[in-house]
Amino acid sequence: MIFMNALEQILPSDRISDNETILEKHSADESYHTPALPNVVVFPKTTIEVSRVVKLASEFNVPIVPFGLGTSLEGSVIPYQGGITIDFSLMNQILEVRPDDFLVKVQPGVTRKQLGKELKKYGLFFSVDPGADATLGGMAATNASGTTSVKYGVMRDQVRNLQVVLADGSVVHTGNMAAKSSSGLHLNGLFIGSEGTLGCFTELTLKVHGIPEKMVAGRAAFTTLDNAVGAVIAILQAGIPVARVELVDASSMKHINLFSNTDYLEMPTIFIEFHGNEAGLQEDMNFTTEILEEHQCQDLAFEADTLGRNRLWEARHQTAYAFLHHYPGKKQMVTDVCVPISNLANAIKQGRAAMDASGLAGGIIGHVGDGNYHILMMIDAQNPEDIAKANKVNEQIVSYALSCGGTCTGEHGVGVGKAKYQLAEHGAALQVMKSIKDSLDPHHIFNPGKIFTDLN
Amino acid sequence: MIFMNALEQILPSDRISDNETILEKHSADESYHTPALPNVVVFPKTTIEVSRVVKLASEFNVPIVPFGLGTSLEGSVIPYQGGITIDFSLMNQILEVRPDDFLVKVQPGVTRKQLGKELKKYGLFFSVDPGADATLGGMAATNASGTTSVKYGVMRDQVRNLQVVLADGSVVHTGNMAAKSSSGLHLNGLFIGSEGTLGCFTELTLKVHGIPEKMVAGRAAFTTLDNAVGAVIAILQAGIPVARVELVDASSMKHINLFSNTDYLEMPTIFIEFHGNEAGLQEDMNFTTEILEEHQCQDLAFEADTLGRNRLWEARHQTAYAFLHHYPGKKQMVTDVCVPISNLANAIKQGRAAMDASGLAGGIIGHVGDGNYHILMMIDAQNPEDIAKANKVNEQIVSYALSCGGTCTGEHGVGVGKAKYQLAEHGAALQVMKSIKDSLDPHHIFNPGKIFTDLN
Numbered sequence: 001m002i003f004m005n006a007l008e009q010i011l012p013s014d015r016i017s018d019n020e021t022i023l024e025k026h027s028a029d030e031s032y033h034t035p036a037l038p039n040v041v042v043f044p045k046t047t048i049e050v051s052r053v054v055k056l057a058s059e060f061n062v063p064i065v066p067f068g069l070g071t072s073l074e075g076s077v078i079p080y081q082g083g084i085t086i087d088f089s090l091m092n093q094i095l096e097v098r099p100d101d102f103l104v105k106v107q108p109g110v111t112r113k114q115l116g117k118e119l120k121k122y123g124l125f126f127s128v129d130p131g132a133d134a135t136l137g138g139m140a141a142t143n144a145s146g147t148t149s150v151k152y153g154v155m156r157d158q159v160r161n162l163q164v165v166l167a168d169g170s171v172v173h174t175g176n177m178a179a180k181s182s183s184g185l186h187l188n189g190l191f192i193g194s195e196g197t198l199g200c201f202t203e204l205t206l207k208v209h210g211i212p213e214k215m216v217a218g219r220a221a222f223t224t225l226d227n228a229v230g231a232v233i234a235i236l237q238a239g240i241p242v243a244r245v246e247l248v249d250a251s252s253m254k255h256i257n258l259f260s261n262t263d264y265l266e267m268p269t270i271f272i273e274f275h276g277n278e279a280g281l282q283e284d285m286n287f288t289t290e291i292l293e294e295h296q297c298q299d300l301a302f303e304a305d306t307l308g309r310n311r312l313w314e315a316r317h318q319t320a321y322a323f324l325h326h327y328p329g330k331k332q333m334v335t336d337v338c339v340p341i342s343n344l345a346n347a348i349k350q351g352r353a354a355m356d357a358s359g360l361a362g363g364i365i366g367h368v369g370d371g372n373y374h375i376l377m378m379i380d381a382q383n384p385e386d387i388a389k390a391n392k393v394n395e396q397i398v399s400y401a402l403s404c405g406g407t408c409t410g411e412h413g414v415g416v417g418k419a420k421y422q423l424a425e426h427g428a429a430l431q432v433m434k435s436i437k438d439s440l441d442p443h444h445i446f447n448p449g450k451i452f453t454d455l456n
Numbered sequence: 457m458i459f460m461n462a463l464e465q466i467l468p469s470d471r472i473s474d475n476e477t478i479l480e481k482h483s484a485d486e487s488y489h490t491p492a493l494p495n496v497v498v499f500p501k502t503t504i505e506v507s508r509v510v511k512l513a514s515e516f517n518v519p520i521v522p523f524g525l526g527t528s529l530e531g532s533v534i535p536y537q538g539g540i541t542i543d544f545s546l547m548n549q550i551l552e553v554r555p556d557d558f559l560v561k562v563q564p565g566v567t568r569k570q571l572g573k574e575l576k577k578y579g580l581f582f583s584v585d586p587g588a589d590a591t592l593g594g595m596a597a598t599n600a601s602g603t604t605s606v607k608y609g610v611m612r613d614q615v616r617n618l619q620v621v622l623a624d625g626s627v628v629h630t631g632n633m634a635a636k637s638s639s640g641l642h643l644n645g646l647f648i649g650s651e652g653t654l655g656c657f658t659e660l661t662l663k664v665h666g667i668p669e670k671m672v673a674g675r676a677a678f679t680t681l682d683n684a685v686g687a688v689i690a691i692l693q694a695g696i697p698v699a700r701v702e703l704v705d706a707s708s709m710k711h712i713n714l715f716s717n718t719d720y721l722e723m724p725t726i727f728i729e730f731h732g733n734e735a736g737l738q739e740d741m742n743f744t745t746e747i748l749e750e751h752q753c754q755d756l757a758f759e760a761d762t763l764g765r766n767r768l769w770e771a772r773h774q775t776a777y778a779f780l781h782h783y784p785g786k787k788q789m790v791t792d793v794c795v796p797i798s799n800l801a802n803a804i805k806q807g808r809a810a811m812d813a814s815g816l817a818g819g820i821i822g823h824v825g826d827g828n829y830h831i832l833m834m835i836d837a838q839n840p841e842d843i844a845k846a847n848k849v850n851e852q853i854v855s856y857a858l859s860c861g862g863t864c865t866g867e868h869g870v871g872v873g874k875a876k877y878q879l880a881e882h883g884a885a886l887q888v889m890k891s892i893k894d895s896l897d898p899h900h901i902f903n904p905g906k907i908f909t910d911l912n
Contacts, residue, residue, distance in 0.1 A: 099693075102692075142638055172884045174885060176862060178861070182598055182866065184878055185892060186650075189645025190642055190646050239667075279736055338634035338636055340556075406634040407632045425639055426640050433643065436641060439891040
């Protein structure tokens with residue numbers, strides 16, 4: 001109660017809530033992970049307010065969970081130890097667009113689509129597209145990526161500077177506005193992907209790109225998964241600069257057709273996109289077509305106009321929702337390993353075999369240009385048997401990925417779902433990470449239980 | 457003496473040296489910074505040997521300086537507190553080339569040119585080219601970059617994994633072989649650019665690229681610096697994907713002609729390069745030519761064959777040596793700020809004015825596509841007046857760069873020369889860096905006095 005009273009000294013009462021509906025809204029993400037309620041949700045509008053809340057939480061040793069839109073897939077925002085959830089939805093201003101510098105400064109609650117709409121006015125775009133319309137703060141917290149990272153990189157590649165509130169309430173900046181720097185230790189990269197365990201982001205300076213002169217997207221169906229993955233590897237090895245290259249398996253194509261009323265061939269399908277000038281793209285497309293045909297491509301269509309391109313990617317982006325729609329009441333466990341490209345075909349085959357053996361329904365999609373793929377498994381989140389089955393598949397997939405030098409999470413983050421794999425993946429380096437966590441957040445108030453399971 | 461005896465238990469005596477010539481060779485870099493001798497130089501061949509040396513140094517509280525080839529420009533490898541210099545020249549094996557994964561694993565003593573020669577056999581190349589034939593360990597330690605980073609990125613963008621010996625002698629790995637990862641805290645980025653203050657790198661896994669189908673380089677001279685910089689900004693803003701774009705001022709062109717027996721126009725000159733397929737490049741070159749002509753370009757020549765291209769870049773890379781050759785006995789102070797592109801023209805004009813006011817001779821070159829430029833000032837390193845003049849110019853330039861959101865070092869690192877600007881640049885974040893340093897190297901045995909001046 002003393003804590004709540006103190007909180008009311010910092011924020012107006014209409015931006016502090018322990019209303020049950022609000023608490024519930026902040027108790028879960030889009031994953032199968034068990035929800036848990038925070039004690040209170042606050043809605044700051046400024047960095048100073050965030051700093052005061054954090055300082056207070058530090059004094060009272062109350063856990064803090066930063067919250068964007070709750071689109072996490074690994075429980076990163078679920079407040080398992082209660083405490084304060086800081087909802088950033090009122091910090092949603094695009095603060096500055098610097099078209100000459102290809103930079104934009106935003107508050108953490110700005111969403112990807114909101115930013116895209118604003119940048120379009122300047123002939124610019126933000127390259128990271130994880131599918132969901134997540135907040136940029138959340139995307140930076142998990143080092144999100146998605147379909148375009150094969151060309152433009154992941155969140156960590158786009159962030160030039162963060163304003164961060166640390167555990168003692170102090171406010172620091174982690175970078176600058178220059179295109180490169182060798183000055184001091186690289187805090188930018190460290191905070192990105194830290195999932196709220198080191199501090200709260202209150203401003204982000206992001207790199208943006210000029211909208212390419214020309215974009216062409218294509219779709220190619222194959223009779224076997226092997227041929228589809230083989231074609232992707234051959235395209236990458238030929239050095240063709242793809243902007244996106246996605247794999248969708250036959251089962252996923254079937255659910256896309258059902259959901260989106262499309263009539264795509266229900267075979268393993270590659271979605272691909274090129275960005276560049278007209279003459280260069282034509283040469284890239286010709287070369288790509290040759291490679292696709294060498295891999296017994298059954299059906300090939302390119303879309304050069306915006307409408308056709310959007311329709312094509314919309315279908316791809318709906319895959320997860322198409323499954324959820326088809327299995328009402330069920331949740332999805334989505335795996336997220338990333339492997340070296342040379343291991344990709346085997347990894348996907350092993351993943352498909354593991355899912356088939358489990359008896360769970362689902363599909364495989366992947367950002368295959370990066371060696372990152374997802375198995376979507378439909379489960380009844382109330383049924384411990386389903387969860388056990390899905391966990392077993394996940395364990396087999398992660399174990400394979402680690403055995404070939406990959407990672408347990410390519411883009412979703414660790415949250416609670418991947419914490420158990422951290423020691424296997426990082427070995428003695430996990431202790432280095434813990435030392436850094438201890439030195440920056442000595443009382444472990446920031447998102448306790450995430451990434452590091454055994455810190456209290 | 458007890459320490460030396462203990463060292464002899466770890467390494468054969470022919471790989472431990474306190475011979476004066478050897479100590480002197482490890483007392484300086486390529487900069488104007490005052491040399492200082494280490495007490496002993498060791499030449500390990502394996503990670504285990506490095507680990508044992510570090511453990512011993514830790515026990516005896518002896519400073520450790522990792523040493524590649526000594527091409528640093530900020531005194532990063534000068535052992536001002538004596539101790540052990542670990543020379544990595546015997547750890548110079550290319551351990552593995554994985555062409556299918558676009559990865560290579562090397563020991564830290566492998567040089568850039570050595571790697572390039574090996575990769576060529578596979579149709580691959582390593583993209584970071586700082587000019588000097590530095591070791592890859594050293595390049596990672598300073599987060600080096602150079603002419604190609606405008607397209608391919610800096611060292612930090614190429615390193616997938618490091619094997620690092622920590623202060624207690626333990627060996628960790630900081631990453632993996634996947635193209636992306638959201639697993640755990642991002643140690644890779646933190647260790648890169650840490651200049652030997654957090655640990656010793658003993659293995660590096662690096663991203664490599666396929667040699668582009670086609671490369672074209674060009675050279676364009678302008679009557680004014682303003683027109684030259686304006687042309688570069690216009691090219692970037694047009695979204696033309698340049699692979700390199702360099703500025704060389706009139707005074708530097710004059711010294712290049714003297715040194716290389718060339719007859720280039722002695723005017724501000726842009727060196728530019730494109731990588732891609734033939735049709736795309738032609739379109740990029742046409743568009744670029746239009747922009748250059750709009751900016752009153754006086755002389756324009758493209759070189760498509762390897763010989764011509766190499767000759768052109770050789771000239772550019774010789775700039776620093778051309779000045780040194782022209783002023784025998786003098787040293788160079790090289791500034792290294794990086795600013796947002798929109799501030800670049802003003803920054804360079806301010807830099808030129810500051811140098812002119814100082815009375816020092818010198819030139820300006822720059823990786824202008826990144827907003828990073830260098831003023832080369834010729835000084836007599838024994839003459840305190842010269843050093844004071846150069847320091848004053850440097851301070852003015854750094855101050856301007858920081859005032860517009862830039863950085864005091866774009867690619868050379870902090871070493872000792874930029875340590876005094878760390879607080880101004882990073883503010884409260886410098887304390888965060890120090891906390892991390894303290895937690896990973898509590899007794900400050902790794903490269904003491906570098907980056908952080910006030911730790912002992």
